[in-house]
Every structure is written in C-alpha cells, then in structure tokens.
Amino acid sequence: MTAKILVVDDQPINLRLMQARLRDEYFEVILATSGAEAIEICRRETVDLVLLDVMMPEMDGYEVCRRLKADPACRHIPVVLITALDDMRNRITGLEAGADDFLTKPVRDLPLFSRIRSLTRLKILSDEMRTRAETTMRVLAGNEADAVAESGTGGSVLVVVDSPAEGERLSRILRSEHTVRVHVGPVADLEAAAIEPTDLLAIDLQAESFDPLRLCSLVRSNEATRPLPILVLASDGRDETRIAKALELGANDYILRPVDRNELLARARTQVKRRRYDESLRRSLQQTIELATVDALTGLSNRRFFESHLTASIARARTDAKDLSLLIADIDHFKQINDGWGHAVGDGVLRDVAARTRDSLRACDLACRIGGEEFVVVMPDADSEAAAAIAERLRRVVADQPFPIGGEMISVTISVGFSTLIADDTDATLTKRADQALYEAKRLGRNRVVLRAA
Amino acid sequence: MTAKILVVDDQPINLRLMQARLRDEYFEVILATSGAEAIEICRRETVDLVLLDVMMPEMDGYEVCRRLKADPACRHIPVVLITALDDMRNRITGLEAGADDFLTKPVRDLPLFSRIRSLTRLKILSDEMRTRAETTMRVLAGNEADAVAESGTGGSVLVVVDSPAEGERLSRILRSEHTVRVHVGPVADLEAAAIEPTDLLAIDLQAESFDPLRLCSLVRSNEATRPLPILVLASDGRDETRIAKALELGANDYILRPVDRNELLARARTQVKRRRYDESLRRSLQQTIELATVDALTGLSNRRFFESHLTASIARARTDAKDLSLLIADIDHFKQINDGWGHAVGDGVLRDVAARTRDSLRACDLACRIGGEEFVVVMPDADSEAAAAIAERLRRVVADQPFPIGGEMISVTISVGFSTLIADDTDATLTKRADQALYEAKRLGRNRVVLRAA
Structure with missing residues (x-):
C-alpha cells in the first residue's frame, strides 16, 4: 500500500534526492525545510509517516519528534529519524523522544522501504x-x-x-x-x-x-x-x-x-x-457502543436496541419461515416498593428481576428493559407453546424466591403477556397484542401469564 | 502482512502442493476437501481468504461461493476461484456467484501472491x-x-x-x-x-x-x-x-x-x-457514537457527554493555565407551556431554545441539554467577563424574539447562572456554584443572568 510521506531536512539537495527515491516507489511526498514547518504540516494535513533529519539548525530532529509526539493531533504519525551518526547515545535520545525508528546515512533502499512499508501499514x-x-x-x-x-x-x-x-x-x-x-x-x-x-x-x-x-x-x-x-x-x-x-x-x-x-x-x-x-x-469504542444499546441500571438491552432488534427478528423469522414470540413482563405493585422503601431499594429489585430473567432464558432470547418496571423478551423460533413455557418459567423464578427488601425477604411477582407472530403482523401489532395480554394478566389478578392470540 | 488462507480442493495432491507454496511465503494454511467442510470452517474460524477449486463433486465452487456470500457470518471473506477453464462464461458465473477473483490453472506465482496480498490486506x-x-x-x-x-x-x-x-x-x-x-x-x-x-x-x-x-x-x-x-x-x-x-x-x-x-x-x-x-x-458506527452522546430531541450533546466533557475541559484548562466558565440556563415557567399546550408544543420550544443557544455561542463552546428544560454551556478560555457577555447574549436571543406557540407568538424567557473555574474546583463545586447562581436568578425574578463568584 502506498502512503503520504513528509520528508524534513534543511538541505534542499537531500530533500530532492529523497523525494525522487520515494516517488520512484510511488509514495506521495511532501517536503519541509525546517522543524517548525514540519509540525505545521502534520497538524494541517494527513501525513502517514515523517522522515526526519536529526541535524537541523534552530530546532533539531529530536525536538521536532518530541513536539509531534506530545501533540494529540499528531502523535499517531510514525517518525523515523535520519542521522549521520550511529552511536548508541543518539539512538536512545531519538527513541526517548518518541521516534519509531532510526536510519543512518547513507540510507540504503532495503531498510528504508521495508521500514516505511511496515510503519505506514500499521x-x-x-x-x-x-x-x-x-x-x-x-x-x-x-x-x-x-x-x-x-x-x-x-x-x-x-x-x-x-x-x-x-x-x-x-x-x-x-x-x-x-x-x-x-x-x-x-x-x-x-x-x-x-x-x-x-x-x-x-x-x-x-x-x-x-x-x-x-x-x-x-x-x-x-x-x-x-x-x-x-x-x-x-x-x-x-x-x-x-x-x-x-x-x-x-x-x-x-x-x-x-x-x-x-x-x-x-x-x-x-x-x-x-x-x-x-x-x-478499542475499549472506548466498545463502551460507546454499549452506552448506546444497554440499559445502565440492569445491564439488559435498552428500548432502542429492542426496537431495532424486533424489526430485524421479524424479518429473519419471515425469511427463515420460523416462529417468533414476544413477551412483556411488568412487576406487580412496583410503585409500592419504590414509595415504601425508596428508589435505591426499587432499583435493587429491578436489577434482581433482570438477573433472574436473564438466567431463565434460552441463549437466543433477548431480554430488554424498555421502561420503568417493564421488561420484554424477544423469542426467536418459539411458537405459542414454547413461549408459554418460557413465560411461565420466568413468572416462577420471580414469584418463588422472595427479594431482600429493607432487611426483610418480601415476595415480588410479575404479570406476563405474550403474543406470537402471525402472517400480517408488524412490529406494532405484535407488540400491541403482547401489551393487551399483559393488561389482561393484570386485570385477572396479576402474577400470571396470558397469551393474546391473533 | 501475512494471513490465514483456506484452500479447498477435492484432490489431496492439489491441496498439498498449494499448501507448500503458501507456507513458503509464510501464510498460514487450512485445508478442506469439500465445499461443505469449507463452509463449516468459515463459519467457525477466522479465515482471511478462500482459494476455491471450481470443479468439485457434490457441491461445485460456484455454489460454495454463493453460500459463503449469502451468509452474514462469512460474506466479508474474499473468495478466489481456481479453475482449469478460462472461458468467459465461467468467469462471469464465478463473479456473479460473488467471487472476488478468478485464477486459471496452472496458477503462477505472481498473480497468485499479488492477488492474495491485495485481497487479504483489504x-x-x-x-x-x-x-x-x-x-x-x-x-x-x-x-x-x-x-x-x-x-x-x-x-x-x-x-x-x-x-x-x-x-x-x-x-x-x-x-x-x-x-x-x-x-x-x-x-x-x-x-x-x-x-x-x-x-x-x-x-x-x-x-x-x-x-x-x-x-x-x-x-x-x-x-x-x-x-x-x-x-x-x-x-x-x-x-x-x-x-x-x-x-x-x-x-x-x-x-x-x-x-x-x-x-x-x-x-x-x-x-x-x-x-x-x-x-x-462506517455510518452505523457513526450513528452509534451519536446515539451515545447526543440528545435526541434537540441535537445538542447529552448529559453523559457533558459530564465527561466537563472533566476533560477542567483538566485542559489547568494544563494550559487558561480560564473556564460554566453556564446553566433554565426556561422560565416551562411547566406552564407543557401543561397549557401539550408536550409537542413544549418540545418545539426546547428545540427552538437549543437552536438559538447553538447560534449564539463561540465555536469552542459546548452546549448540552442535561435534563427537562435545563441546558448547560461549557466555555473554555472564558473569564467571568467573557462568560457574562455570552450568558447575556444567550438570555437576549431567547427573550427578544417570541416563540410560535399554539398559533400565537408568545414570549419565553430563560434564567441563567454561571461560574468560573477557581484553583481548587472540582466538576462538582464548579457545577454547584453555577446551579446556585441559577437559583438566585430565579429568585430575583427570572429572565436574568447571575454570576456566583467563589
């Protein structure tokens, strides 16, 4: 792969010679006759590598290198120092200044080009x-x-x-x-x-x-x-x-x-x-992606992720001619927990319900917290029977084991509604039926699972 | 750069020969004797390139290629078809199947290695x-x-x-x-x-x-x-x-x-x-980054972005020995707008205030919506005098021009508090003073700017 190389030398003849050699190998070349000019160019333009003469009046190559490596806008650009001297002290000075490598004059082709190619590729x-x-x-x-x-x-x-x-x-x-x-x-x-x-x-x-x-x-x-x-x-x-x-x-x-x-x-x-x-x-990018898709409190996916995931899942179910079910669960009387013991305790219950939900699902199911105390689960390849089993398991893992609330163990329950994909469903109609089923589960006395057929 | 190459051929002798040639050039090689095996390997392992014989019993190279390119888990892997025939029809069939290139037997070194290097590098x-x-x-x-x-x-x-x-x-x-x-x-x-x-x-x-x-x-x-x-x-x-x-x-x-x-x-x-x-x-990554940092309603930065940005800005101000001011603005009587005309109208006002805010700032200022009707502006390199001028300009662009609300033009005002960085400030203390100044502005009758000195 080719690259754009900045050659820095106070001697015009050296610049021209190096330019010719690099252009013969089809590199793009920019020239600078002083360190100040080189720094200016690196800040302004995209440069893939700097070939930097050490011996220059005013600012020497070490100092140029130090300044480039201290500048967040330039520090990623590889710098190769070129010097007439090859004693160890100079080498160390250069490396300490942040140089990526050192070439000694006269610079031969093999080390020059193999170094340039390797550094620019990286x-x-x-x-x-x-x-x-x-x-x-x-x-x-x-x-x-x-x-x-x-x-x-x-x-x-x-x-x-x-x-x-x-x-x-x-x-x-x-x-x-x-x-x-x-x-x-x-x-x-x-x-x-x-x-x-x-x-x-x-x-x-x-x-x-x-x-x-x-x-x-x-x-x-x-x-x-x-x-x-x-x-x-x-x-x-x-x-x-x-x-x-x-x-x-x-x-x-x-x-x-x-x-x-x-x-x-x-x-x-x-x-x-x-x-x-x-x-x-890498970590920062990963974090950013998580921030955009994960509910901070419970670690489940958030509403935004759920919405896109549902659209994609419906499309995939249609393509593969497979079933798809959608479950909505809501914690019963959650307001009483929040009002009675405070938000911190309420948050603890949400986290606990989320953890139990995660543990009771299949690997291909996706659980999301879509708002206050409301959770959804997208279940690919699950017909109404399979979905009912998952929903019932979920209801039980919540109801069967009380939660530590304000120093006591208190029973918490959820109501669950679910729906199964039919021919002319959209995201909205599938979700709506699950919602209606949830409403029905609440109306029938809570702590139960209701299917809303088409 | 080296790469991992999957060679697919039903003839063991061909496999061995190609393996030896590739290993001599320091490529890592995996072998498969059928299309089904090849697809299995591509799904399971990281493969950088597939060298695929066209003439194979059961599943021919075209079909293998088609299946690889139809599978989201494999479609990014370059495929080079190898065939004994070099007529145009076969070439087109291969390209239509999604192959990235075509090599004709006997495969010579130059086209083989230049193609592999180029495709794997990409x-x-x-x-x-x-x-x-x-x-x-x-x-x-x-x-x-x-x-x-x-x-x-x-x-x-x-x-x-x-x-x-x-x-x-x-x-x-x-x-x-x-x-x-x-x-x-x-x-x-x-x-x-x-x-x-x-x-x-x-x-x-x-x-x-x-x-x-x-x-x-x-x-x-x-x-x-x-x-x-x-x-x-x-x-x-x-x-x-x-x-x-x-x-x-x-x-x-x-x-x-x-x-x-x-x-x-x-x-x-x-x-x-x-x-x-x-x-x-690229777009998707960009969107994800925006989702994590931008307030969807107004397009300003969100609270999360503000918090990290403030920390970074304080650190930078200290390093560069520069001033830094922080402004908090709150729309006066916003609840009356929301209650009187509904959320849609309220959202319109928020968007409008955000737009006016953006337009009245310097390029280096960062405006964020940090909650309901509350906005902050981080102003690097601004002492209390400069910050007061910006704050007053902001107050005016809101107050001077009425907003279209429910078919009428209605006047809206904001109260503004601000603070300026002092020696032992943390994010919290700087924010707290701006908040106290905002409270003072409200208490003094709203539609005004107050500085809270240290």
Missing part, C-alpha cells in the same frame, strides 16, 4: 478506528487515554527464545520495567500466550529450534493475537533480509545484537505504549 | 471496523445493511482514461447499471473527484498522458479518497507486473482487455457492493 490499519474513536474517547473517557499513552512501562512481555540463558539475559533487562515471561523453544500452543494478557512479544530472529518468521506469521494470522506488537531481535549485517521479511509479515520493530540495555527498554516502551493506546481506542 | 483493513460495527449494525440499522449489500448497481463511477473514444466505450457499458463520469487525461484536481459522491474509480492502466500507477497512489494517499475502490483496465500478457504493482499500491481489482461487457459489469458491481457495505459500517 498506521493505516489503525487510522479508521482512531478517527472514529478519538473524539469520543477524549470526552467519554476523559483523559484516561492521554494518561495511558504517557506510560510505556509496567507491561507484560513474553520473550520467545532458543535457550534459557538467552531468555534470562533479555529478561534481566526487561524485568526492570515490565513483567516478563520467557518461553524457550517452539510455541506449540499460541492460544495460551494470547489468553494471558500480553502487551509485547519479543522474538529471537536467530532462533533455530523454531522458525521465528513462522511464529510472526502465526501471531498475525490469528485474530486473537493479531493486535499484539512484535519486537524481533536480530544480528547486524547477517539478518538484513530476514528483518525485512519479519517487518513484511507484520513485526512492529527490531533491535540489533549486541543488545543495548537502554535501547531495548526504549523500544519495548514504545511498543507497549502503542499497544495501550490502541487498546484504549 | 480484508484486514476493514476487519477491525467490521467486528465492532456489525453486531450493532445488524440490530440498530435493522436490515438496511443487508439490503444495501445485495445491490451493486446504481453506483456512481468515475472513469479515468487517455482518450474520449475509450471513455465513451467504457461509459456505454457501465451506463447500463451506473451513473458514469468520464475524465480524459491527468486528474489535476483529485479533490473534485473525492467531493462528488463516487463509488468506483476505473483507471486505464495503459494510459500514457498520465501515470496510472501514480494516480492509484494519489488516491490511496489522500484520506478523503482512501476508501474509494479502484478497478484498473489492463492488457493480458503485457501488463502483468504493472497489474501486480497496481494491486500492491492498493487497487482493488483489474480487468483484462479486450473488455467483456458482462465481466466489466460484474466486477464493477462487486466493487460498488463492497464500497456500500463499508460505508454502511
């Missing part, structure tokens, strides 16, 4: 979710996401290596900031790794007792492990094409041996941070 | 959104999405070619099912294409007056056009590596010249369908 993957979730997240989750994005320590790291000694070496470094598990040899049961909460997978690319590239592929091919960041450990010079392949398969970053303690920690923090950021986006 | 891109949105969508949007996914006609197609004659040739075919615009030569202003609602971009890969690969790259690099499907027109034999490059850059499909009418229509329909499906996912 960005584009999360863009959709980010644009949807970020606004909501910032308000609904308050500053939680910001806070979370600040810290890349305290993660859970799974190290997969060839020998216990190597595992111990890496673990000793990583343990200072994370919880570390070491796995020696082939990961037979990947699911186990997925189930335990893991924030980062560190894989030895030089392992021989298993195929590390195959492991990268396995992690990326399973839905459960797909979002897990992968950091591979490789050897300078020897592993260049294997590194490129690992990045192509979906590894997020690599580190070269001999492993520098500070570099490993910095790269691990970057990945753990990103993982947490992505997770907080 | 799938993985939309997976995240799909898994979030699909459940909600199915219920909240009812069967709209299903209906939409059924039809791939009536789309808006933009054809980009070298010559008017070629444009007319393609347009004549596509016009029978879509609205077609033809663009001859370089697309200088891509934004125009993005702004007009387009469902499909058909690009001539043999064009010489512009670089078609560059155009693919441009479309994919701009956020606005990124989701647009691209179909490239190429020449058999001559363009193989260019086709692979186009797919790599993000083209969704290709068709070979001489263009067969039915094949072009079938491929266009497939892309338009997918585009609509993706759009309906």
Whole structure:
C-alpha cells in the first residue's frame, strides 16, 4: 500500500534526492525545510509517516519528534529519524523522544522501504478506528487515554527464545520495567500466550529450534493475537533480509545484537505504549457502543436496541419461515416498593428481576428493559407453546424466591403477556397484542401469564 | 502482512502442493476437501481468504461461493476461484456467484501472491471496523445493511482514461447499471473527484498522458479518497507486473482487455457492493457514537457527554493555565407551556431554545441539554467577563424574539447562572456554584443572568 510521506531536512539537495527515491516507489511526498514547518504540516494535513533529519539548525530532529509526539493531533504519525551518526547515545535520545525508528546515512533502499512499508501499514490499519474513536474517547473517557499513552512501562512481555540463558539475559533487562515471561523453544500452543494478557512479544530472529518468521506469521494470522506488537531481535549485517521479511509479515520493530540495555527498554516502551493506546481506542469504542444499546441500571438491552432488534427478528423469522414470540413482563405493585422503601431499594429489585430473567432464558432470547418496571423478551423460533413455557418459567423464578427488601425477604411477582407472530403482523401489532395480554394478566389478578392470540 | 488462507480442493495432491507454496511465503494454511467442510470452517474460524477449486463433486465452487456470500457470518471473506477453464462464461458465473477473483490453472506465482496480498490486506483493513460495527449494525440499522449489500448497481463511477473514444466505450457499458463520469487525461484536481459522491474509480492502466500507477497512489494517499475502490483496465500478457504493482499500491481489482461487457459489469458491481457495505459500517458506527452522546430531541450533546466533557475541559484548562466558565440556563415557567399546550408544543420550544443557544455561542463552546428544560454551556478560555457577555447574549436571543406557540407568538424567557473555574474546583463545586447562581436568578425574578463568584 502506498502512503503520504513528509520528508524534513534543511538541505534542499537531500530533500530532492529523497523525494525522487520515494516517488520512484510511488509514495506521495511532501517536503519541509525546517522543524517548525514540519509540525505545521502534520497538524494541517494527513501525513502517514515523517522522515526526519536529526541535524537541523534552530530546532533539531529530536525536538521536532518530541513536539509531534506530545501533540494529540499528531502523535499517531510514525517518525523515523535520519542521522549521520550511529552511536548508541543518539539512538536512545531519538527513541526517548518518541521516534519509531532510526536510519543512518547513507540510507540504503532495503531498510528504508521495508521500514516505511511496515510503519505506514500499521498506521493505516489503525487510522479508521482512531478517527472514529478519538473524539469520543477524549470526552467519554476523559483523559484516561492521554494518561495511558504517557506510560510505556509496567507491561507484560513474553520473550520467545532458543535457550534459557538467552531468555534470562533479555529478561534481566526487561524485568526492570515490565513483567516478563520467557518461553524457550517452539510455541506449540499460541492460544495460551494470547489468553494471558500480553502487551509485547519479543522474538529471537536467530532462533533455530523454531522458525521465528513462522511464529510472526502465526501471531498475525490469528485474530486473537493479531493486535499484539512484535519486537524481533536480530544480528547486524547477517539478518538484513530476514528483518525485512519479519517487518513484511507484520513485526512492529527490531533491535540489533549486541543488545543495548537502554535501547531495548526504549523500544519495548514504545511498543507497549502503542499497544495501550490502541487498546484504549478499542475499549472506548466498545463502551460507546454499549452506552448506546444497554440499559445502565440492569445491564439488559435498552428500548432502542429492542426496537431495532424486533424489526430485524421479524424479518429473519419471515425469511427463515420460523416462529417468533414476544413477551412483556411488568412487576406487580412496583410503585409500592419504590414509595415504601425508596428508589435505591426499587432499583435493587429491578436489577434482581433482570438477573433472574436473564438466567431463565434460552441463549437466543433477548431480554430488554424498555421502561420503568417493564421488561420484554424477544423469542426467536418459539411458537405459542414454547413461549408459554418460557413465560411461565420466568413468572416462577420471580414469584418463588422472595427479594431482600429493607432487611426483610418480601415476595415480588410479575404479570406476563405474550403474543406470537402471525402472517400480517408488524412490529406494532405484535407488540400491541403482547401489551393487551399483559393488561389482561393484570386485570385477572396479576402474577400470571396470558397469551393474546391473533 | 501475512494471513490465514483456506484452500479447498477435492484432490489431496492439489491441496498439498498449494499448501507448500503458501507456507513458503509464510501464510498460514487450512485445508478442506469439500465445499461443505469449507463452509463449516468459515463459519467457525477466522479465515482471511478462500482459494476455491471450481470443479468439485457434490457441491461445485460456484455454489460454495454463493453460500459463503449469502451468509452474514462469512460474506466479508474474499473468495478466489481456481479453475482449469478460462472461458468467459465461467468467469462471469464465478463473479456473479460473488467471487472476488478468478485464477486459471496452472496458477503462477505472481498473480497468485499479488492477488492474495491485495485481497487479504483489504480484508484486514476493514476487519477491525467490521467486528465492532456489525453486531450493532445488524440490530440498530435493522436490515438496511443487508439490503444495501445485495445491490451493486446504481453506483456512481468515475472513469479515468487517455482518450474520449475509450471513455465513451467504457461509459456505454457501465451506463447500463451506473451513473458514469468520464475524465480524459491527468486528474489535476483529485479533490473534485473525492467531493462528488463516487463509488468506483476505473483507471486505464495503459494510459500514457498520465501515470496510472501514480494516480492509484494519489488516491490511496489522500484520506478523503482512501476508501474509494479502484478497478484498473489492463492488457493480458503485457501488463502483468504493472497489474501486480497496481494491486500492491492498493487497487482493488483489474480487468483484462479486450473488455467483456458482462465481466466489466460484474466486477464493477462487486466493487460498488463492497464500497456500500463499508460505508454502511462506517455510518452505523457513526450513528452509534451519536446515539451515545447526543440528545435526541434537540441535537445538542447529552448529559453523559457533558459530564465527561466537563472533566476533560477542567483538566485542559489547568494544563494550559487558561480560564473556564460554566453556564446553566433554565426556561422560565416551562411547566406552564407543557401543561397549557401539550408536550409537542413544549418540545418545539426546547428545540427552538437549543437552536438559538447553538447560534449564539463561540465555536469552542459546548452546549448540552442535561435534563427537562435545563441546558448547560461549557466555555473554555472564558473569564467571568467573557462568560457574562455570552450568558447575556444567550438570555437576549431567547427573550427578544417570541416563540410560535399554539398559533400565537408568545414570549419565553430563560434564567441563567454561571461560574468560573477557581484553583481548587472540582466538576462538582464548579457545577454547584453555577446551579446556585441559577437559583438566585430565579429568585430575583427570572429572565436574568447571575454570576456566583467563589
């Protein structure tokens, strides 16, 4: 996939050269000759990656990187620093500034393009979710996401290596900031790794007792492990094409041996941070969806969800030529509970009735609270006989076991009406019959089930 | 990026051969020897792509494809049919069955891997959104999405070619099912294409007056056009590596010249369908987010949004060392309107007040309806003087212009209280002071603005 790349360098000749190389590979290129200009562009436009020269007058690349990563509008854009120097201190400074990687001049094609492709692919993957979730997240989750994005320590790291000694070496470094598990040899049961909460997978690319590239592929091919960041450990010079392949398969970053303690920690923090950021986006989106569809008091679906669900269920019943029944239940004399013991006690009873309802239904039934003390259940594939059985079971689980109310155990009952789908029913007519049946159940003395046939 | 691929063939030897080729490229492979088994696997597991032999006993590949595409649980999985025959009729049958592409035996590496990479990349891109949105969508949007996914006609197609004659040739075919615009030569202003609602971009890969690969790259690099499907027109034999490059850059499909009418229509329909499906996912997610945060009656933000927004705004004001003011407005004697003219009229007044409020605020202010006839406005960067001016403007736009109530024009007023952030404020204390100020405004005779200093 192609991408839009911002190249930042104070030397026009460097800019032109890099532009030509990138355009030959069909990337779209924007140029900036200073850090200030680069920041301006990132705030204004969609940029997929920044290639950033470190040595610039006024504001150097580290500072530009720091500012980009501190700005909520830009922090998701990957930054690759380009420098003439390849000493470890500069590398760490760059990573600490939030850079996603480091390339040393002269920049060769293989590392350049494999890095760009890998970083932009990851960005584009999360863009959709980010644009949807970020606004909501910032308000609904308050500053939680910001806070979370600040810290890349305290993660859970799974190290997969060839020998216990190597595992111990890496673990000793990583343990200072994370919880570390070491796995020696082939990961037979990947699911186990997925189930335990893991924030980062560190894989030895030089392992021989298993195929590390195959492991990268396995992690990326399973839905459960797909979002897990992968950091591979490789050897300078020897592993260049294997590194490129690992990045192509979906590894997020690599580190070269001999492993520098500070570099490993910095790269691990970057990945753990990103993982947490992505997770907080996902959580926020999930929460938003729940807020829109779930009744906060009881955890059942809300009225809005019920209405759409009923429409869809009727359509499906028609297509599949199956039955469908609808049940409406109302707690008898609920007002007396609320008035007598207060709302808190009333709410407790509602929650309890909801829980009993949920427990007494089939997996395919959907229970909703549609208002005050009124509940409905949509029952696909249930004719009047099956629905009557479910309704009666529901009436009993409420009536048979008293509720703890104001320190006493007090009996509560519900009245239930239900209806079954007929040929020319609409949502409204089906609901209306169930409602009439409920009314009838109330009129007949409550704590009973009534069917309203067509 | 790697992916999990299901290979379906009744010949074990074919299965083994394909498995070896795919595993060499680090794809994860699952095998099935019949259509029934394949469908079972797709329903149960996460599959990223199906490579499906057409000639199988019992259920042939077309039927398997049809069933997969008819099943909401599987229809998003790309299907590539593999056949010994390459005549046009089979091709069309496959496309009509919903196949995403066709490969002819013997299947060569370049078309195989470029197709797999392109299709799985597109799938993985939309997976995240799909898994979030699909459940909600199915219920909240009812069967709209299903209906939409059924039809791939009536789309808006933009054809980009070298010559008017070629444009007319393609347009004549596509016009029978879509609205077609033809663009001859370089697309200088891509934004125009993005702004007009387009469902499909058909690009001539043999064009010489512009670089078609560059155009693919441009479309994919701009956020606005990124989701647009691209179909490239190429020449058999001559363009193989260019086709692979186009797919790599993000083209969704290709068709070979001489263009067969039915094949072009079938491929266009497939892309338009997918585009609509993706759009309906996006819309549904957007709606869900709105449902969770917007007050349905007035379109202002709701109480839940207000509460999180206030927390976030206070934190931001502290970080930036800026002012923040909070205003609470309440419609005077609203109960008389509701009781006298009914709820419908009351709702009309609420909507009208909300609209006037929105119009009288600065862009950075956020107005919310937090209950019955009560509104709040969060005003970042506003000290007590600025907030007083905004509050007074708001009071006036309500009081100065009477409301249409029951056929008459009747004057309505609001009382407004506001407070300004001080050092040790919490959400609760800031809100409480604004509330006390509102109470004071009511007590002093209504239709006025009161500040409650700390």
